[in-house]
Amino acid sequence: MNDKTAHPGHFYAVGIGPGASDLLTLRAVRLIESADIILSPQAAGANRSLALAAIEPYLDAQQVETVNYQMKRDGQSTSERWNAVAGDVLDWCGASKSVVMITIGDPLIFATTSYLLQGLEAGMAKENIHVVPGISAFQIAASRFHDPLTLQEDRLQLMSATDINAVEAALDSCETLVLYKAAGVIDDLLALLRRKDLLRSARLVSCVEQGGGERVVADLSDFDPQGLSYMTTMIIHCGRRSWLEQGG
Amino acid sequence: MNDKTAHPGHFYAVGIGPGASDLLTLRAVRLIESADIILSPQAAGANRSLALAAIEPYLDAQQVETVNYQMKRDGQSTSERWNAVAGDVLDWCGASKSVVMITIGDPLIFATTSYLLQGLEAGMAKENIHVVPGISAFQIAASRFHDPLTLQEDRLQLMSATDINAVEAALDSCETLVLYKAAGVIDDLLALLRRKDLLRSARLVSCVEQGGGERVVADLSDFDPQGLSYMTTMIIHCGRRSWLEQGG
Numbered sequence: 001m002n003d004k005t006a007h008p009g010h011f012y013a014v015g016i017g018p019g020a021s022d023l024l025t026l027r028a029v030r031l032i033e034s035a036d037i038i039l040s041p042q043a044a045g046a047n048r049s050l051a052l053a054a055i056e057p058y059l060d061a062q063q064v065e066t067v068n069y070q071m072k073r074d075g076q077s078t079s080e081r082w083n084a085v086a087g088d089v090l091d092w093c094g095a096s097k098s099v100v101m102i103t104i105g106d107p108l109i110f111a112t113t114s115y116l117l118q119g120l121e122a123g124m125a126k127e128n129i130h131v132v133p134g135i136s137a138f139q140i141a142a143s144r145f146h147d148p149l150t151l152q153e154d155r156l157q158l159m160s161a162t163d164i165n166a167v168e169a170a171l172d173s174c175e176t177l178v179l180y181k182a183a184g185v186i187d188d189l190l191a192l193l194r195r196k197d198l199l200r201s202a203r204l205v206s207c208v209e210q211g212g213g214e215r216v217v218a219d220l221s222d223f224d225p226q227g228l229s230y231m232t233t234m235i236i237h238c239g240r241r242s243w244l245e246q247g248g
Numbered sequence: 249m250n251d252k253t254a255h256p257g258h259f260y261a262v263g264i265g266p267g268a269s270d271l272l273t274l275r276a277v278r279l280i281e282s283a284d285i286i287l288s289p290q291a292a293g294a295n296r297s298l299a300l301a302a303i304e305p306y307l308d309a310q311q312v313e314t315v316n317y318q319m320k321r322d323g324q325s326t327s328e329r330w331n332a333v334a335g336d337v338l339d340w341c342g343a344s345k346s347v348v349m350i351t352i353g354d355p356l357i358f359a360t361t362s363y364l365l366q367g368l369e370a371g372m373a374k375e376n377i378h379v380v381p382g383i384s385a386f387q388i389a390a391s392r393f394h395d396p397l398t399l400q401e402d403r404l405q406l407m408s409a410t411d412i413n414a415v416e417a418a419l420d421s422c423e424t425l426v427l428y429k430a431a432g433v434i435d436d437l438l439a440l441l442r443r444k445d446l447l448r449s450a451r452l453v454s455c456v457e458q459g460g461g462e463r464v465v466a467d468l469s470d471f472d473p474q475g476l477s478y479m480t481t482m483i484i485h486c487g488r489r490s491w492l493e494q495g496g
Contacts, residue, residue: 026272029274108396110399146365150406153407155406160401162401
């Protein structure tokens with residue numbers, strides 16, 4: 001896909017990066033600028049749309065539709081909500097509108113946009129659906145510390161921090177572990193890292209490149225988790241795995 | 249960091265994405281446009297610099313320095329080469345030049361730029377060193393298939409395919425496995441996937457968004473690996489892991 005502008009009747013899931021307006025790709029900007037309709041997701045309870053603020057410099061005459069959704073860990077209501085949105089998208093595309101759904105980060109990495117894509121595949125030609133990647137939270141987090149996420153034979157693992165037993169198992173099966181949603185279980189995480197003697201190898205960021213409230217912590221030895229934002233990412237360096245001997 | 253232009257005496261490791269000129273972020277473009285010196289890596293044996301082709305629209309009066317290096321799995325010669333480059337960068341920055349090192353993909357994900365960053369940390373103030381993330385190969389690969397890389401409690405793992413035993417172990421400890429450098433061990437990989445009944449769940453891309461030679465394979469059941477490019481990424485969907493019961 002080398003489309004420069006949004007085509008009539010096509011749908012684009014566009015990753016817009018962590019929140020700063022200059023961390024979009026040029027392709028994302030051109031699609032947003034040329035779309036008829038922009039879908040902007042907004043979780044219930046959020047006091048502003050981070051995604052909409054990020055693309056504000058690129059808005060002009062586009063029709064902006066806010067997609068409200070509940071942050072519930074419930075498969076049934078989640079798919080009902082997104083199937084309803086998919087219905088709207090199919091109607092708009094059927095009427096030859098171009099539709100861009102913006103997503104903070106990347107549309108395929110822990111993103112609600114994935115549900116919408118599943119809902120669209122049934123009713124729309126696959127070649128009229130496009131996904132444009134965006135910079136994900138773990139990449140902007142890592143960029144603050146300058147440490148490689150992976151080199152040589154290292155394994156990098158990304159997961160939600162929600163299941164602390166799965167997190168403990170992961171520490172033994174990768175060299176770099178990235179945890180999303182670390183805030184909700186931060187006390188358990190800190191206890192686990194202390195027990196594994198990994199507090200000094202664990203880094204944490206919140207709200208990076210989101211226009212305020214940024215927190216960047218390079219060592220969790222003396223970390224006070226009070227007031228931690230929901231949008232917290234942790235990077236744990238468990239080790240390094242160098243090149244194997246040739247033929248070894 | 250919200251620098252719009254490259255500052256004198258500062259170094260920037262800038263990810264430029266997979267190869268297409270419109271998959272750079274705006275921040276990357278502005279830094280490249282305003283830099284005094286651009287470092288462009290070129291592996292020995294490559295017939296052209298993919299990175300330099302990607303940024304060609306943004307070049308004007310900048311001094312472009314090609315950094316040749318051997319693709320050798322040898323820690324000693326690798327760090328000697330990059331320490332020499334670090335010496336040049338320290339001299340340039342000491343003379344108040346702004347220096348941008350461009351990297352295909354992201355500078356911290358399987359990138360030689362990581363060696364240069366390690367070499368610079370010893371001789372330069374950390375606040376004068378900046379890393380700008382870029383779209384990584386696995387993201388553009390996934391975007392072609394529209395499948396989520398991770399949702400809910402899924403674990404995503406990225407690694408080199410070189411060590412086939414480690415690959416086999418990884419199939420049991422994540423829901424989505426991304427393998428870089430899949431071409432060199434493709435026969436072993438296909439045999440492993442056949443044995444695990446995962447050929448239909450494995451996808452492969454080569455040279456995506458690199459101006460030619462693109463190969464996108466959504467199902468490896470009948471795949472013929474002949475002539476596969478070095479720049480091949482495989483995505484294996486091993487399963488899905490849904491939300492846990494609340495409090496469960």
